[in-house]
Amino acid sequence: MPLSEALRLALDAIWSSKLRSFFTLLGIIVSVAFLVVVVALIQGMNAYVRENLTGAVIGINAFQVRRTPISVGLLSDDEVRAIAKRPLISADDAAAVAAALPGARAVALQSGWPTPVSDVSYRDRLVGDVPIFGVTPPYQIVQDYRFAAGDGLADPDVRERRYVTVLGYEVASKLFDDPGAAVGKHVRIAGREVTVKGVVAAKGRVLGQSFDGFALVPFSTFESMYGRRKTTVVSVKMADAAEVAPAMDRAEEAMRVAHRLRPGEPDDFTVDKADALVAFWRDLTRVLFTAIPAVVCIGIVVGGIVIMNIMLMSVNERTREIGLRKSLGARRSDIRRQFLIESVVLAFLGGVIGVAGGWAFAGLMSVVTPLPARITAWSVGVALALGAGTGIVFGVYPASRAARLDPITALRAE
Amino acid sequence: MSDGIIRIRDLARRYVMGQETVQALRGVSLEIRRNEYVAIMGPSGSGKSTMMNVLGCLDTPTSGEYWLNGHEVSRLSDDALARVRNKEIGFVFQTFNLLPRASALSNVELPLVYAGMRTRERRERAAAALERVGLANRMDHRPNELSGGQRQRVAIARALVNQPSILLADEPTGNLDSVTSEEIMRTFAELHGQGQTVVMVTHEPDIAAHAARVVVLRDGRVESDRSTERAAA
Structure with missing residues (x-):
């Protein structure tokens, strides 16, 4: 099956159960949004400290x-x-x-x-x-x-x-x-x-x-x-x-x-x-930067496990469809790819929603509070890659379960 | 070599279920020629489902030979069997097995997707297959917008779309009323008339009577194999 076909199928499957997909993704969305917001705030503060605070506290030059x-x-x-x-x-x-x-x-x-x-x-x-x-x-x-x-x-x-x-x-x-x-x-x-x-x-x-x-x-x-x-x-x-x-x-x-x-x-x-004030601030934020990955990782792993569970559920619900596809000539790799792409698209979508949410939240923060925020390209990149990566890692097992289904039993499933 | 599109020799299929071994097929030999219309009958437990699975390359025999369209297919790998199912076999199921969210056209396209055909050619072939079963004006309908008979005809179009060697129908009228059943049987007869080899598994004598030849299985063996009078009605 060509990739475009698999993508279309995946989006169709995700869209057909929008609410469930959304709740499945909540963990990923929150983790990714957290990452984007915190990095944006730290980066914003960095820039702010460099540009304003040091000048005001110590004096320029x-x-x-x-x-x-x-x-x-x-x-x-x-x-x-x-x-x-x-x-x-x-x-x-x-x-x-x-x-x-x-x-x-x-x-x-x-x-x-x-x-x-x-x-x-x-x-x-x-x-x-x-x-x-x-x-x-x-x-x-x-x-x-x-x-x-x-x-x-x-x-x-x-x-x-x-x-x-x-x-x-x-x-x-x-x-x-x-x-x-x-x-x-x-x-x-x-x-x-x-x-x-x-x-x-x-x-x-x-x-x-x-x-x-x-x-x-x-x-x-x-x-x-x-x-x-x-x-x-x-x-x-x-x-x-x-x-x-x-x-x-x-x-x-x-x-x-x-x-x-x-x-x-x-x-x-x-x-x-x-610069010393900036360096002091940097040292402080370095502590934050080491804590963030831990928090984000926990969120992503939990989110990934939720995705895995939902994908397993989806494989179960669609056993008959899998049997039918196999009877029509789908190879194991076709089925595996279909479900893997579905979980990757799902998780990536979570990443996109998370980035968008984090972006909006960071923007809101900088408008309604004095805290500045600066969205950085790398945090968005990391967030999206994390999303897609989660989809791959936690999608492998459900996908291979689907691929290994015996067509006869699958066709007979209720 | 004869023109037997299906040649089965001494086919046996055993299942191990816990401590018990079930002998579903105990040495079946059968030859079906091109453009035959064969019904396989038998009471439950006779082995006809197993026969259907083996003929459809969904299952492989424990022993014996199965030649389909000149190729030995009884010892193939999973992926090779998937390919054979895609190219050589068109399934028609009792419960239609259409994808509920896809249009009739998309459902019929499905085997061509797995054959790796390009979108445009796929569309044309699928549309042609739907025309053949008289559903040219229902292509964009989803299964739930179609009657039972129409759904089964979509399934038949899907079975035909890749020009398989055999059309393999498993109780194709089991979920249909008698009027619609007759309509579906007419479709099979037409396809047979156009040269299509049709193998149908059923337990209903009325339905089997539409076939030109009836093979009856009992206890995993062929009990009788005879031509009927109402051949190609």
């Missing part, structure tokens, strides 16, 4: 000199202990780095993780849980802040430990109906009266996270409010991307000199750029 690496979550206990012994990053370190990098656009000191949160209030209005950053003025250059009203923090504010603040746009607009009216007003942060110097223009939201809900205070003021942080960070911004890598090398040298490290001694600090 920027790198950081830190006591702890960004990817702190995936360090071994020994590494954590070694890092705990590192000296703190100080204003002197920032000065050393700045001296080594005369071409830098900005070298800033900022309070590190964990960032304290505080209520910010003005008269009867209050914005809760606002992250408070202690920074030196160049931080505002590193972050490419533009001011919607007023000015940024300046050197005298740090030197004289002034109680002044620069508010993120969201905080300002919640406290004052017109953010422009905030400048010069006295707000309360952590119970202290602080004068608003300026309001940073809106940066928008990334991953559903607002980047406008913060308050900056001078680095020195921050330390008197919250004490010294062990995770102070030096941020450096270069004029363009090509300068970042050589600048990181020079910053490392300057830091080694400042910390009086001998040749051969390991760095007691970390120089990270945005």
